[in-house]
Amino acid sequence: xxxxxxxxxxxxxxxxxxIDDYLIIKLLRKHYDVIVCDDADxxxxxxxxxxxxxxxxxxxKIFHTGENIVPDFNACDYAVGFEWMEYEDRYxxxxxxxxxxxxxxxxxxxxxxxxxxxxxxKEKPDFCSFVVSNHRNPERKIIFDKLSEYKRVDSGGKYLNxxxxxxxxxxxxxSTHKFSLCYESGSHNGYTTExxxxxxxxxxxxxxxxxxxxxxxxxxxxxxxxNDYPSADAVADRVKQLDADDGLYMEMLKQPALLPTxxxxxxxxxxxEKWLISxxxxxxxxxxxxxxxxxxxxxxxKRLKLDVKANGRAIIAMIARKIKEKx
Numbered sequence: 001x002x003x004x005x006x007x008x009x010x011x012x013x014x015x016x017x018x019i020d021d022y023l024i025i026k027l028l029r030k031h032y033d034v035i036v037c038d039d040a041d042x043x044x045x046x047x048x049x050x051x052x053x054x055x056x057x058x059x060x061k062i063f064h065t066g067e068n069i070v071p072d073f074n075a076c077d078y079a080v081g082f083e084w085m086e087y088e089d090r091y092x093x094x095x096x097x098x099x100x101x102x103x104x105x106x107x108x109x110x111x112x113x114x115x116x117x118x119x120x121x122k123e124k125p126d127f128c129s130f131v132v133s134n135h136r137n138p139e140r141k142i143i144f145d146k147l148s149e150y151k152r153v154d155s156g157g158k159y160l161n162x163x164x165x166x167x168x169x170x171x172x173x174x175s176t177h178k179f180s181l182c183y184e185s186g187s188h189n190g191y192t193t194e195x196x197x198x199x200x201x202x203x204x205x206x207x208x209x210x211x212x213x214x215x216x217x218x219x220x221x222x223x224x225x226x227n228d229y230p231s232a233d234a235v236a237d238r239v240k241q242l243d244a245d246d247g248l249y250m251e252m253l254k255q256p257a258l259l260p261t262x263x264x265x266x267x268x269x270x271x272x273e274k275w276l277i278s279x280x281x282x283x284x285x286x287x288x289x290x291x292x293x294x295x296x297x298x299x300x301x302k303r304l305k306l307d308v309k310a311n312g313r314a315i316i317a318m319i320a321r322k323i324k325e326k327x
Contacts, residue, residue, distance in 0.1 A: 003033040004280060007040035007059075010049030012066075023099045024064070027273045032280065041284055045076070053300060060279065060287045066096040068184075068191045074299045077289035078279055080272075082190040084213065090289050092275045093190065097197040098268050104171070104194075105265035107201030112222070112256045114203075120178075120246060127243070129177040129204070131157040131170050136325065139209055140183045143226070146236040151243075153181065174202035178249065179224075179239060184210025187227070192217070199223075200257040205249070207239060217262050222255035 006028070008015065019025060019036065024044060028034045043059045045052035047067050052075070055061065063076040071079030073090060080094050098105070130144055130153050144160060147153050154177065156167035167173040174180050180199035184191060192211040196218065199206035208214065209226035220228070224242075229235045242249045258264075263271070279287055290296060 001033045003035060004028065004042060005035045005037050005040045006042045006044065007036065007038060009043060009045040009052045011046045012048055024276065027276055028280070031277055042280070057292055060284065061290065062279070068186050068188050074290060074296060077287065084190045089278065092272060094268065094272045095192055097192065097194040098265060098272070100194055100197065104198060104201045108197045108257050109264060111200045111203045112254045114254065120250065124176065124178040126154060126177040127151040128153045128179040128181060129174045130155045130160070130181040131167065131173065133158045134185065135159050137183060137185050142232045143181060143183065143207070143235060146232045147239060150236065150240055170198060171202050174199060174204055177204055178243065180204040180206050182206045182208045186210070187212060189213045196223070203253070205242065205252055207235065217259065218257060219255055219259050222252060222257050
Protein backbone atom coordinates (compact mmCIF):
# COMPACT_ATOMS: atom_id res chain seq x y z
CA UNK A 1 0.00 0.00 0.00
CA UNK A 2 1.40 3.38 -1.02
CA UNK A 3 2.35 5.84 1.73
CA UNK A 4 1.01 9.41 1.54
CA UNK A 5 2.02 12.26 3.85
CA UNK A 6 -0.71 14.73 4.80
CA UNK A 7 -1.14 17.69 7.11
CA UNK A 8 -4.19 19.56 8.43
CA UNK A 9 -4.08 23.30 9.11
CA UNK A 10 -6.50 26.01 10.24
CA UNK A 11 -9.28 23.65 11.32
CA UNK A 12 -11.64 24.14 14.26
CA UNK A 13 -10.36 23.97 17.84
CA UNK A 14 -10.70 20.28 18.77
CA UNK A 15 -10.10 18.91 15.28
CA UNK A 16 -6.87 17.05 16.06
CA UNK A 17 -8.50 15.25 19.00
CA UNK A 18 -10.94 13.57 16.61
CA ILE A 19 -8.83 13.34 13.47
CA ASP A 20 -9.29 9.57 13.09
CA ASP A 21 -13.04 10.12 12.75
CA TYR A 22 -12.65 12.72 9.99
CA LEU A 23 -14.24 11.42 6.80
CA ILE A 24 -11.30 12.43 4.59
CA ILE A 25 -8.85 10.45 6.75
CA LYS A 26 -11.14 7.41 6.77
CA LEU A 27 -11.55 7.48 2.98
CA LEU A 28 -7.83 7.91 2.34
CA ARG A 29 -6.94 5.03 4.67
CA LYS A 30 -9.01 2.68 2.54
CA HIS A 31 -6.43 3.18 -0.23
CA TYR A 32 -3.19 4.40 1.36
CA ASP A 33 -0.93 4.21 4.36
CA VAL A 34 -1.65 7.74 5.63
CA ILE A 35 0.98 9.53 7.70
CA VAL A 36 -0.05 12.82 9.33
CA CYS A 37 3.13 14.88 9.65
CA ASP A 38 4.65 18.35 9.22
CA ASP A 39 6.69 17.33 6.16
CA ALA A 40 3.58 16.66 4.10
CA ASP A 41 3.03 16.52 0.35
CA UNK A 42 -0.72 17.18 0.71
CA UNK A 43 -2.04 19.94 2.95
CA UNK A 44 -5.72 20.10 3.88
CA UNK A 45 -6.79 23.42 5.36
CA UNK A 46 -9.93 25.16 6.52
CA UNK A 47 -11.05 28.68 7.38
CA UNK A 48 -10.07 29.04 11.05
CA UNK A 49 -6.60 30.52 10.58
CA UNK A 50 -4.00 31.83 8.16
CA UNK A 51 -1.08 29.45 8.66
CA UNK A 52 -1.73 27.68 5.35
CA UNK A 53 -0.33 30.69 3.49
CA UNK A 54 3.15 29.76 4.70
CA UNK A 55 3.33 26.18 3.41
CA UNK A 56 5.88 25.33 0.74
CA UNK A 57 4.90 25.75 -2.90
CA UNK A 58 5.56 22.07 -3.61
CA UNK A 59 2.58 20.99 -1.46
CA UNK A 60 -0.76 20.17 -3.01
CA LYS A 61 -3.29 22.28 -1.06
CA ILE A 62 -6.90 21.17 -0.58
CA PHE A 63 -9.38 23.56 1.04
CA HIS A 64 -12.39 22.31 2.99
CA THR A 65 -14.91 24.69 4.51
CA GLY A 66 -17.85 24.11 6.77
CA GLU A 67 -18.50 27.84 6.77
CA ASN A 68 -20.30 30.12 4.32
CA ILE A 69 -17.12 30.93 2.39
CA VAL A 70 -16.32 30.73 -1.32
CA PRO A 71 -13.01 28.92 -1.96
CA ASP A 72 -10.04 31.04 -3.00
CA PHE A 73 -8.46 29.08 -5.84
CA ASN A 74 -5.39 31.31 -5.76
CA ALA A 75 -4.71 29.74 -2.37
CA CYS A 76 -5.59 26.11 -3.10
CA ASP A 77 -5.26 23.51 -5.80
CA TYR A 78 -8.59 21.88 -4.94
CA ALA A 79 -11.59 22.76 -2.79
CA VAL A 80 -14.58 21.17 -1.09
CA GLY A 81 -17.48 23.51 -0.39
CA PHE A 82 -21.16 24.49 -0.59
CA GLU A 83 -21.21 26.44 -3.85
CA TRP A 84 -23.26 25.23 -6.80
CA MET A 85 -20.48 25.57 -9.37
CA GLU A 86 -18.11 23.59 -11.55
CA TYR A 87 -14.41 24.26 -11.96
CA GLU A 88 -12.67 21.53 -13.96
CA ASP A 89 -11.39 18.87 -11.54
CA ARG A 90 -10.55 21.43 -8.85
CA TYR A 91 -13.87 21.63 -7.01
CA UNK A 92 -16.56 19.39 -5.58
CA UNK A 93 -19.78 20.40 -3.87
CA UNK A 94 -19.95 18.27 -0.75
CA UNK A 95 -21.82 20.07 2.06
CA UNK A 96 -20.77 19.74 5.68
CA UNK A 97 -23.77 17.62 6.66
CA UNK A 98 -22.36 14.76 4.57
CA UNK A 99 -19.41 14.61 6.97
CA UNK A 100 -21.78 13.62 9.78
CA UNK A 101 -22.20 10.09 11.12
CA UNK A 102 -23.88 7.34 9.14
CA UNK A 103 -26.54 7.12 11.87
CA UNK A 104 -27.56 10.75 11.33
CA UNK A 105 -27.58 10.43 7.53
CA UNK A 106 -29.44 7.13 7.64
CA UNK A 107 -31.96 8.57 10.10
CA UNK A 108 -32.54 11.53 7.80
CA UNK A 109 -33.12 9.32 4.75
CA UNK A 110 -35.54 6.99 6.54
CA UNK A 111 -37.30 9.39 8.90
CA UNK A 112 -40.61 9.04 7.04
CA UNK A 113 -40.67 5.26 7.55
CA UNK A 114 -42.46 5.21 10.88
CA UNK A 115 -42.07 2.08 13.05
CA UNK A 116 -45.16 -0.02 13.65
CA UNK A 117 -47.18 1.36 16.54
CA UNK A 118 -45.53 4.77 16.38
CA UNK A 119 -47.75 7.22 18.32
CA UNK A 120 -47.48 10.98 17.85
CA UNK A 121 -48.69 11.95 21.31
CA LYS A 122 -46.26 9.57 23.03
CA GLU A 123 -43.26 10.18 20.80
CA LYS A 124 -43.60 13.97 20.64
CA PRO A 125 -44.73 15.35 24.03
CA ASP A 126 -42.91 18.67 23.45
CA PHE A 127 -43.67 21.47 21.02
CA CYS A 128 -40.51 22.90 19.46
CA SER A 129 -36.74 22.71 19.97
CA PHE A 130 -34.05 25.27 19.20
CA VAL A 131 -30.30 24.56 19.47
CA VAL A 132 -27.85 27.24 18.33
CA SER A 133 -24.72 28.80 19.77
CA ASN A 134 -24.76 32.39 18.54
CA HIS A 135 -26.98 35.40 17.91
CA ARG A 136 -25.48 36.48 14.57
CA ASN A 137 -28.68 35.96 12.60
CA PRO A 138 -31.46 38.22 13.97
CA GLU A 139 -34.06 36.07 12.19
CA ARG A 140 -33.44 33.40 14.83
CA LYS A 141 -34.67 35.51 17.71
CA ILE A 142 -37.59 36.90 15.70
CA ILE A 143 -39.04 33.45 15.01
CA PHE A 144 -38.13 32.20 18.49
CA ASP A 145 -40.10 35.06 20.06
CA LYS A 146 -43.05 34.63 17.69
CA LEU A 147 -43.43 30.94 18.44
CA SER A 148 -42.83 31.48 22.16
CA GLU A 149 -45.92 33.68 22.25
CA TYR A 150 -47.88 30.59 21.19
CA LYS A 151 -46.15 27.82 23.16
CA ARG A 152 -42.87 27.24 24.94
CA VAL A 153 -39.88 26.76 22.63
CA ASP A 154 -37.15 24.73 24.37
CA SER A 155 -33.76 26.30 23.67
CA GLY A 156 -31.00 23.78 24.34
CA GLY A 157 -28.04 25.66 22.86
CA LYS A 158 -25.89 28.44 24.30
CA TYR A 159 -28.11 31.10 22.75
CA LEU A 160 -31.39 31.91 24.54
CA ASN A 161 -30.96 28.79 26.65
CA UNK A 162 -33.94 28.05 28.89
CA UNK A 163 -33.37 24.42 29.85
CA UNK A 164 -30.62 24.83 32.45
CA UNK A 165 -27.63 24.74 30.13
CA UNK A 166 -26.54 23.38 26.74
CA UNK A 167 -27.82 19.87 26.04
CA UNK A 168 -25.31 17.03 25.73
CA UNK A 169 -27.21 15.06 23.08
CA UNK A 170 -28.83 17.25 20.43
CA UNK A 171 -30.48 14.37 18.59
CA UNK A 172 -32.12 13.00 21.75
CA UNK A 173 -33.23 16.52 22.73
CA UNK A 174 -34.81 17.26 19.35
CA SER A 175 -36.44 13.83 19.13
CA THR A 176 -39.08 14.56 21.76
CA HIS A 177 -40.29 17.66 19.90
CA LYS A 178 -42.82 18.01 17.08
CA PHE A 179 -40.88 20.85 15.45
CA SER A 180 -37.28 22.03 15.33
CA LEU A 181 -36.15 25.55 14.54
CA CYS A 182 -33.34 25.22 12.00
CA TYR A 183 -32.23 28.71 11.05
CA GLU A 184 -28.81 28.99 9.41
CA SER A 185 -26.38 31.72 10.45
CA GLY A 186 -26.89 33.27 7.02
CA SER A 187 -28.62 32.85 3.66
CA HIS A 188 -26.54 31.89 0.63
CA ASN A 189 -27.18 29.64 -2.36
CA GLY A 190 -25.99 26.13 -1.52
CA TYR A 191 -25.24 26.82 2.15
CA THR A 192 -27.22 24.04 3.83
CA THR A 193 -25.55 22.80 7.01
CA GLU A 194 -26.19 19.93 9.40
CA UNK A 195 -29.14 21.68 11.10
CA UNK A 196 -31.79 20.50 8.65
CA UNK A 197 -30.38 16.96 8.43
CA UNK A 198 -30.20 16.57 12.22
CA UNK A 199 -33.80 17.73 12.59
CA UNK A 200 -34.93 15.17 10.01
CA UNK A 201 -32.92 12.45 11.76
CA UNK A 202 -34.74 13.35 15.00
CA UNK A 203 -38.01 12.75 13.11
CA UNK A 204 -39.30 16.27 13.65
CA UNK A 205 -40.73 18.77 11.21
CA UNK A 206 -37.95 21.28 10.62
CA UNK A 207 -38.73 24.99 10.45
CA UNK A 208 -35.91 26.00 8.13
CA UNK A 209 -34.45 29.31 6.99
CA UNK A 210 -31.28 29.82 5.00
CA UNK A 211 -30.28 28.33 1.66
CA UNK A 212 -32.57 29.73 -1.08
CA UNK A 213 -31.82 26.61 -3.16
CA UNK A 214 -32.49 24.10 -0.39
CA UNK A 215 -35.36 22.70 -2.46
CA UNK A 216 -32.91 21.55 -5.14
CA UNK A 217 -31.90 18.67 -2.84
CA UNK A 218 -34.45 18.43 -0.04
CA UNK A 219 -38.18 17.81 -0.34
CA UNK A 220 -39.92 21.04 0.69
CA UNK A 221 -43.12 19.08 1.35
CA UNK A 222 -41.31 17.55 4.35
CA UNK A 223 -40.55 20.80 6.19
CA UNK A 224 -41.59 24.40 6.65
CA UNK A 225 -39.34 26.43 4.38
CA UNK A 226 -39.39 29.92 5.89
CA ASN A 227 -37.75 31.26 2.74
CA ASP A 228 -41.12 30.78 1.01
CA TYR A 229 -43.11 32.85 3.54
CA PRO A 230 -43.43 36.64 3.52
CA SER A 231 -42.90 37.11 7.28
CA ALA A 232 -42.21 35.45 10.60
CA ASP A 233 -45.91 35.84 11.40
CA ALA A 234 -46.79 33.77 8.32
CA VAL A 235 -44.28 31.08 9.33
CA ALA A 236 -45.72 30.99 12.85
CA ASP A 237 -49.26 30.69 11.45
CA ARG A 238 -48.23 27.64 9.41
CA VAL A 239 -46.63 26.05 12.48
CA LYS A 240 -49.80 26.63 14.51
CA GLN A 241 -51.90 25.10 11.74
CA LEU A 242 -49.84 21.92 11.69
CA ASP A 243 -49.64 21.75 15.47
CA ALA A 244 -53.42 21.92 15.78
CA ASP A 245 -54.16 19.32 13.10
CA ASP A 246 -52.59 15.88 13.64
CA GLY A 247 -53.67 14.78 10.18
CA LEU A 248 -51.84 17.62 8.45
CA TYR A 249 -48.85 17.14 10.73
CA MET A 250 -48.57 13.42 9.97
CA GLU A 251 -48.98 14.07 6.25
CA MET A 252 -45.86 16.25 6.34
CA LEU A 253 -43.95 13.97 8.70
CA LYS A 254 -44.41 11.02 6.34
CA GLN A 255 -42.84 12.89 3.45
CA PRO A 256 -39.27 11.75 2.59
CA ALA A 257 -36.52 14.26 3.36
CA LEU A 258 -34.84 14.01 -0.04
CA LEU A 259 -36.23 14.56 -3.51
CA PRO A 260 -36.56 11.40 -5.65
CA THR A 261 -33.84 12.83 -7.92
CA UNK A 262 -31.39 13.49 -5.06
CA UNK A 263 -28.59 10.96 -4.58
CA UNK A 264 -28.36 9.09 -1.31
CA UNK A 265 -25.70 9.97 1.25
CA UNK A 266 -23.85 6.75 0.37
CA UNK A 267 -23.80 7.73 -3.29
CA UNK A 268 -22.56 11.21 -2.45
CA UNK A 269 -19.77 9.82 -0.26
CA UNK A 270 -18.76 7.40 -3.02
CA UNK A 271 -18.61 10.33 -5.46
CA UNK A 272 -16.48 12.30 -3.00
CA GLU A 273 -14.15 9.34 -2.46
CA LYS A 274 -13.64 8.99 -6.22
CA TRP A 275 -12.85 12.72 -6.53
CA LEU A 276 -10.44 12.64 -3.59
CA ILE A 277 -8.57 9.57 -4.81
CA SER A 278 -8.25 11.09 -8.29
CA UNK A 279 -6.07 13.80 -6.71
CA UNK A 280 -3.80 11.32 -4.94
CA UNK A 281 -3.52 8.92 -7.89
CA UNK A 282 -1.80 11.54 -10.02
CA UNK A 283 1.98 11.96 -9.84
CA UNK A 284 2.56 14.74 -7.31
CA UNK A 285 3.98 17.13 -9.90
CA UNK A 286 0.87 16.61 -12.05
CA UNK A 287 -1.60 17.28 -9.21
CA UNK A 288 -0.73 20.97 -8.82
CA UNK A 289 -3.40 23.37 -10.05
CA UNK A 290 -2.92 26.76 -8.37
CA UNK A 291 -0.88 29.48 -10.06
CA UNK A 292 2.77 29.22 -8.97
CA UNK A 293 4.06 31.74 -11.52
CA UNK A 294 4.95 35.38 -10.79
CA UNK A 295 1.42 36.73 -10.36
CA UNK A 296 0.38 33.79 -8.23
CA UNK A 297 3.42 34.22 -6.01
CA UNK A 298 2.75 37.95 -5.68
CA UNK A 299 -0.80 37.21 -4.55
CA UNK A 300 0.44 34.97 -1.74
CA UNK A 301 3.23 37.38 -0.78
CA LYS A 302 0.66 40.14 -0.32
CA ARG A 303 -1.27 37.91 2.06
CA LEU A 304 1.89 37.18 4.02
CA LYS A 305 2.82 40.86 4.26
CA LEU A 306 -0.46 42.44 5.24
CA ASP A 307 0.11 46.18 5.45
CA VAL A 308 -1.61 47.58 8.55
CA LYS A 309 -1.78 51.08 7.10
CA ALA A 310 -3.28 49.95 3.80
CA ASN A 311 -5.78 47.78 5.63
CA GLY A 312 -6.50 50.30 8.38
CA ARG A 313 -10.04 51.09 7.28
CA ALA A 314 -10.92 47.42 6.97
CA ILE A 315 -9.52 46.69 10.43
CA ILE A 316 -11.47 49.59 11.99
CA ALA A 317 -14.65 48.43 10.25
CA MET A 318 -14.09 44.89 11.51
CA ILE A 319 -13.65 46.08 15.11
CA ALA A 320 -16.78 48.22 14.86
CA ARG A 321 -18.76 45.28 13.49
CA LYS A 322 -17.63 42.99 16.31
CA ILE A 323 -18.58 45.61 18.92
CA LYS A 324 -22.00 45.93 17.30
CA GLU A 325 -22.45 42.12 17.28
CA LYS A 326 -21.79 41.97 21.02
CA UNK A 327 -24.15 44.83 21.87
